[in-house]
Amino acid sequence: xxxxxxxxxxxxxxxxxxxxxxxxxxxxxxxxxxxxxxxxxxxxxxxxxxxxxxxxxxxxxxxxxxxxxxxxxxxxxxxxxxxxxxxxxxxxxxxxxxxxxxxxxxxxxxxxxxxxxxxxxxxxxxxxxxxxxxxxxxxxxxxxxxxxxxxxxxxxxxxxxxxxxxxxxxxxxxxxxxxxxxxxxxxxxxxxxxxxxxxxxxxxxxxxxxxxxxxxxxxxxxxxxxxxxxxxxxxxxxxxxxxxxxxxxxxxxxxxxxxxxxxxxxxxxxxxxxxxxxxxxxxxxxxxxxxxxxxxxxxxxxxxxxxxxxxxxxxxxxxxxxxxxxxxxxxxxx
Amino acid sequence: xxxxxxxxxxxxxxxxxxxxxxxxxxxxxxxxxxxxxxxxxxxxxxxxxxxxxxxxxxxxxxxxxxxxxxxxxxxxxxxxxxxxxxxxxxxxxxxxxxxxxxxxxxxxxxxxxxxxxxxxxxxxxxxxxxxxxxxxxxxxxxxxxxxxxxxxxxxxxxxxxxxxxxxxxxxxxxxxxxxxxxxxxxxxxxxxxxxxxxxxxxxxxxxxxxxxxxxxxxxxxxxxxxxxxxxxxxxxxxxxxxxxxxxxxxxxxxxxxxxxxxxxxxxxxxxxxxxxxxxxxxxxxxxxxxxxxxxxxxxxxxxxxxxxxxxxxxxxxxxxxxxxxxxxxxxxxx
DNA sequence: TTGTACGCGTTATCAA
DNA sequence: TTGATAACGCGTACAA
Numbered sequence: 001x002x003x004x005x006x007x008x009x010x011x012x013x014x015x016x017x018x019x020x021x022x023x024x025x026x027x028x029x030x031x032x033x034x035x036x037x038x039x040x041x042x043x044x045x046x047x048x049x050x051x052x053x054x055x056x057x058x059x060x061x062x063x064x065x066x067x068x069x070x071x072x073x074x075x076x077x078x079x080x081x082x083x084x085x086x087x088x089x090x091x092x093x094x095x096x097x098x099x100x101x102x103x104x105x106x107x108x109x110x111x112x113x114x115x116x117x118x119x120x121x122x123x124x125x126x127x128x129x130x131x132x133x134x135x136x137x138x139x140x141x142x143x144x145x146x147x148x149x150x151x152x153x154x155x156x157x158x159x160x161x162x163x164x165x166x167x168x169x170x171x172x173x174x175x176x177x178x179x180x181x182x183x184x185x186x187x188x189x190x191x192x193x194x195x196x197x198x199x200x201x202x203x204x205x206x207x208x209x210x211x212x213x214x215x216x217x218x219x220x221x222x223x224x225x226x227x228x229x230x231x232x233x234x235x236x237x238x239x240x241x242x243x244x245x246x247x248x249x250x251x252x253x254x255x256x257x258x259x260x261x262x263x264x265x266x267x268x269x270x271x272x273x274x275x276x277x278x279x280x281x282x283x284x285x286x287x288x289x290x291x292x293x294x295x296x297x298x299x300x301x302x303x304x305x306x307x308x309x310x311x312x313x314x315x316x317x318x319x320x321x322x323x324x325x326x327x328x329x330x331x332x333x334x
Numbered sequence: 335x336x337x338x339x340x341x342x343x344x345x346x347x348x349x350x351x352x353x354x355x356x357x358x359x360x361x362x363x364x365x366x367x368x369x370x371x372x373x374x375x376x377x378x379x380x381x382x383x384x385x386x387x388x389x390x391x392x393x394x395x396x397x398x399x400x401x402x403x404x405x406x407x408x409x410x411x412x413x414x415x416x417x418x419x420x421x422x423x424x425x426x427x428x429x430x431x432x433x434x435x436x437x438x439x440x441x442x443x444x445x446x447x448x449x450x451x452x453x454x455x456x457x458x459x460x461x462x463x464x465x466x467x468x469x470x471x472x473x474x475x476x477x478x479x480x481x482x483x484x485x486x487x488x489x490x491x492x493x494x495x496x497x498x499x500x501x502x503x504x505x506x507x508x509x510x511x512x513x514x515x516x517x518x519x520x521x522x523x524x525x526x527x528x529x530x531x532x533x534x535x536x537x538x539x540x541x542x543x544x545x546x547x548x549x550x551x552x553x554x555x556x557x558x559x560x561x562x563x564x565x566x567x568x569x570x571x572x573x574x575x576x577x578x579x580x581x582x583x584x585x586x587x588x589x590x591x592x593x594x595x596x597x598x599x600x601x602x603x604x605x606x607x608x609x610x611x612x613x614x615x616x617x618x619x620x621x622x623x624x625x626x627x628x629x630x631x632x633x634x635x636x637x638x639x640x641x642x643x644x645x646x647x648x649x650x651x652x653x654x655x656x657x658x659x660x661x662x663x664x665x666x667x668x
Numbered sequence: 669t670t671g672t673a674c675g676c677g678t679t680a681t682c683a684a
Numbered sequence: 685t686t687g688a689t690a691a692c693g694c695g696t697a698c699a700a
Contacts, residue, residue, distance in 0.1 A: 003677055014687035019679060027685060046445035050393075051677035053384045054692050061427070061449065070413045079404045082430050091449065092428045093395070096416050111380035115395065115425065115449065223616075252616070279613065282557075282586065337693055348671035353695060361669060385693035388676050 002043045011039040022047060061091035062303060063116035065106055067123055069096050072249075072277040073292055077122055077144060080296025088304055090117075097124060110137050118307045120299055121146060125191070140306040144299035145192070152306065152315045154299045158192045161288040161321040162199025165244050165272050168286070168323060170207045172331045174242040174270060177204070178215040178233045180226055180254065182246035193218070193246055196274065200244065215240050219250070226253025234261060234269070241269065241332040248273035248280040248287055255283065255328070266330035276324060284327035291319050336377045345373040356381060395425035396637060397450035399440055401457055403430050405555075406583075406611040407626055411456055411478060414630025422638055424451075431458060444471050452641045454633055455480060459525070474640040478633035479526070486640070486649045488633045492526045495622040495655040496533025499578050499606050502620070502657060504541045506665045508576040508604060511538070512549040512567045514560060514588065516580035527552070527580055530608065534578065549574050553584070560587025568595060568603070575603065575666040582607035582614040582621055589617065589662070600664035610658060618661035625653050 008018040013032060020028050021036040022045075028036075039045070053059050064081060066074050085092050093116050097103050106112060107130045113119055118140035126143070131150035134141040143153040169177050179200050182193045197216070204211055214236060219225035226245060230253060233240055245251040251273035258265050265271055273280050276289030298317070306312055342352040347366060354362050355370040356379075362370075373379070387393050398415060400408050419426050427450050431437050440446060441464045447453055452474035460477070465484035468475040477487040503511050513534050516527045531550070538545055548570060553559035560579060564587060567574055579585040585607035592599050599605055607614050610623030632651070640646055 001677090004679095005677080008687095015678085016680085016687055016689090017685080020686090023679085029685060032685080046443075046448075048677050049448045050384060050387045051692090052679080054388060054677075054694095055679045057692090059384075059449070069416075070409050075404050075409060082403075082428075086430065086432075086436070092430070094416075094426045094428050096420065096426075098420075102420070109380075114380075114383045115393070279616075282613075335693090338695095339693085342671095349694085350671055350673095350696075351669085354670090357695080363669060366669080382693055385676090386695080388678095388693080389695050391676090 002045050004045070004047070006043055007036065007039045007045050010043060011036045058117050059091075059115050060089075061093050061116050062118045062120065062300075062307075063093045063095055063113050064120045064122060065095040065097060065124060066121075067097040067103070069094065072279075073145075073275055073290070074122060076277075076292035077296035077299075080293040080298075081120060081300045082296075083293075084297050084300040084304070090304075110134065110139055113139065118142075118303045120144060120303050121151075122296075122299075123192075126151070138310055140303060140310055142299050142303045142306065144295050147191070147316065150314055152302060152312070152317070154295055154302070154317045154319065156290050156295070156319045156321050158195030158321075159199040159202070161274065161290070162196035162244075163203045164199070164321065164323045165196075165274065165288050166200045166203035168325065168329060169242045169244065169270060169272060170203060170209065172242075172270065172329065174240075174332055175209055176212070176215065176238065176240040176242075177209075178240035178243040179217070180229045180233070180243060180245045180250055181216070181218045182221045182250065183218040196246060218246075221247050221249060223249050223253040223256070226250030227257045228253070230254040230257035231261070234258075234263065242272065242329070243269060244272045244274075246274055248275045248277045248285060251285055251287070251328075252279065252283065255285070265328050267333060270330055270332070271328040273328075276321075280324075280326075286326045286329040287324050289322045289324050291321070295319065336379050338379070338381070340377055341370065341373045341379050344377060345370040392451050393425075393449050394423075395427050395450050396452045396454065396634075396641075397427045397429055397447050398454045398456060399429040399431060399458060400455075401431040401437070403428065406613075407479075407609055407624070408456060410611075410626035411630040411633075414627040414632075415454060415634045416630075417627075418631050418634040418638070424638075444468065444473055447473065452476075452637045454478060454637050455485075456630075456633075460485070472644055474637060474644055476633050476637045476640065478629050481525070481650065484648055486636060486646070486651070488629055488636070488651045488653065490624050490629070490653045490655050492529030492655075493533040493536070495608065495624075496530035496578075497537045498533070498655065498657045499530075499608065499622050500534045500537035502659065502663060503576045503578065503604060503606060504537060504543065506576075506604065506663065508574075508666055509543055510546070510549065510572065510574040510576075511543075512574035512577040513551070514563045514567070514577060514579045514584055515550070515552045516555045516584065517552040530580060552580075555581050555583060557583050557587040557590070560584030561591045562587070564588040564591035565595070568592075568597065576606065576663070577603060578606045578608075580608055582609045582611045582619060585619055585621070585662075586613065586617065589619070599662050601667060604664055604666070605662040607662075610655075614658075614660075620660045620663040621658050623656045623658050625655070629653065 008015045021033050107126050121143050123145045125146045131148045147153040217229050219229045273285045273287035280287045342349045355367050441460050455477045457479040459480045465482045481487040551563050553563045607619045607621035614621045
């Protein structure tokens with residue numbers, strides 16, 4: 001391991017001078033600078049990041065806490081994050097959360113993030129205690145697809161999304177609309193699901209449609225559960241003419257169920273997803289498109305800004321989802 | 335920031351003793367230990383990882399260099415990686431490669447990886463110079479889905495995969511078999527594609543089927559290109575009765591093309607993918623299943639081992655892909 | 669068993 | 685413009 005001492009010695013200068021050259025400080029005689037640079041080259045000297053961090057209190061890396069980072073939504077957010085990050089020349093440390101234990105773990109102690117200059121939390125609502133600690137300890141932190149009053153949060157308007165989806169179906173003439181929502185996973189506080197439900201209710205009551213509790217169910221955010229719930233709804237005495245889901249992946253399950261049951265989409269049943277994953281496009285699934293990549297980009301952009309000027313106020317930024325109508329939605333047969 | 339000095343002072347002991355308690359060294363009087371622990375608790379002391387790294391020369395993190403980490407294959411490998419890593423209590427630093435420039439960048443200078451104790455390279459073939467430097471500088475490095483003689487490499491037998499796929503079609507009675515392979519992306523040396531082609535040739539020549547160069551094409555690893563190439567092959571004067579692709583995602587494009595052209599699968603055309611992504615299962619696509627998650631797990635396992643005992647020999651580990659027959663392959667109509 | 673002092677590799681301060 | 689030296693926070697020989 002060659003150190004700055006070796007460089008200084010070989011160049012015949014003091015350590016201070018060597019450091020100045022390496023960090024492009026002015027006030028070094030060009031000739032001296034040249035000598036040092038040659039020594040650096042000769043010795044293949046690379047400054048130790050660790051030692052630098054020791055002094056500067058900066059690591060040059062940012063952390064991202066994300067649940068189930070293998071899911072399409074999270075992946076796409078990460079893609080946006082990554083783009084901004086690599087442009088800024090910073091490293092990405094990934095903290096994956098697969099269960100409540102890990103969640104607790106990460107939100108229990110800020111000292112876990114010493115190797116990181118800032119924190120982006122995706123799809124996870126940190127407890128207030130954590131949020132406060134971030135402020136106290138001056139750890140720049142931004143929330144994406146989650147909300148906490150103490151931290152700058154970037155959210156998609158899930159009420160709006162639920163409303164848009166429901167509204168489309170109502171406008172098409174549907175009256176009995178089923179809603180297969182996602183569930184709150186452990187203590188993850190996926191309020192997303194609740195907000196979408198609120199949007200659903202708003203649209204329904206605006207249209208003065210009565211609310212049938214049998215038509216509103218929740219299940220895990222996956223295909224199999226979506227299928228199961230669809231089977232349940234579609235075998236009711238009075239089945240719905242349209243089904244809304246909390247995620248595209250659940251909607252795929254619904255489509256599977258219809259295929260098996262010989263129900264034609266959209267003639268006999270309209271299906272509406274949520275998220276706007278690639279698969280939705282592939283299957284022609286109507287859906288609510290979330291600006292996933294944009295969320296990642298904006299979130300990381302914000303974080304980098306906050307790392308420069310740590311004293312910024314917490315702020316709530318709302319992005320709008322957009323309706324994408326494809327081929328799984330139509331008017332009900334009379 | 336509270337340091338170990340503060341703890342020592344409050345506990346009324348020397349710094350050495352405080353350190354011993356914190357690191358669970360023996361030879362500390364229980365009573366003294368107790369006093370120190372109380373001080374730690376009281377002051378909410380957390381040792382600085384940076385300072386520790388300074389001494390120990392270890393960071394507790396491992397790096398993963400991966401191209402296009404948002405693709406299903408890479409994601410699934412990462413999932414395996416992540417699992418092993420979190421169990422080992424180590425941090426994951428992600429180095430994403432989206433283009434040749436970044437690839438060059440990462441493979442040009444090991445000093446980029448100072449904040450990491452080991453390196454896992456996924457789907458990327460590092461130049462020999464890089465591999466040698468890893469050994470010289472004692473940077474434990476493992477390759478997954480890539481090969482270099484100087485580094486322990488974990489590969490799936492792509493020849494075998496190409497062979498298995500082709501063989502299935504031949505056994506079903508196909509004679510004119512099209513092959514839509516993936517291309518080498520930039521200088522990424524995706525030899526995977528070549529190996530699969532070799533397997534294809536072997537199966538063909540074993541069966542004494544003649545090789546029609548018009549039926550073997552390459553395109554980007556995506557849906558749209560797959561579709562385009564399928565249209566090309568299927569409008570030949572003598573179109574193939576079966577199409578093999580270099581990846582499932584290309585096969586999806588093929589299926590799109592057949593749907594638009596009114597060609598029935600598998601009655602008029604057999605389609606065979608490669609990879610075994612989730613979507614393949616969903617669409618009933620026959621494919622070659624790669625043990626993606628296992629590759630991630632094994633690779634990271636190996637890496638952790640190598641980080642313990644750095645002197646291990648480079649080794650080539652071959653995993654076998656498996657054939658999964660679903661509903662897109664059948665015998666050709668006579 | 670305990671405390672002191674040095675080293676890790678760098679940056680920053682200050683006097684020359 | 686330059687060089688010596690003090691931090692930075694910790695681990696660890698070594699002495700007590």
